[in-house]
Amino acid sequence: MRCRLAEDLSFHSLRHTYASQLVQAGAAIPAVAEQLGHRDGVTVLRTYAHLTPQIRESEVRQRFSAVSQENVRLARREKRRLQSMRSEAVGHNWTTYAQINDMRTADRPLRQRQYADRPVRRERNTSG
Secondary structure, eight states, rough: OOOOTTTTOOOHHHHHHHHHHHHHHTTTTTHHHHHOOOOOOOOHHHHGGGHHHHHHHHHHHHHHHOOOHHHHHHHHHHHHHHHHHHHHHHHHOOGGOOOOTTSSSTTTHHHHHHHHTOOOOOOOOOOO
C-alpha cells in the first residue's frame, strides 16, 4: 500500500513532528531521547526545550504579571479620562498617530516640504 504524502515531506520531518508533540505533551526528556535513539537528553533539550510546557509557562510569567484587582478598579474608574487623553494625543485618525513631521518645514505647503532637505543642484559652468 502506498502512502500519498507531500513530496517535500521526509522521514526526518515526521520524526521532528513526533518529538515536538511528545515534548509539548510534557513527556519526560529522557523518554523522548530514548525514543529518538539519542544517548542522553542534551540534544533533545537543545532542539525542543522551547516547546516544553514548563519553559513556556516560565517565559510568560517572567514577561507578564497578573493584573491586581486594585489596578482593575482604578482602570474602570479612570476609563473615560484615559480615553479622552488618548483621543487628544492620537486624534480621531489613528493612522497619523506615529507620523513624523519635520517641524522646520511644518508651515510650508506639502510640495515644498517634500523637497526641503534635498541639496540644491547647481549647473556647472562649462565655459571656460
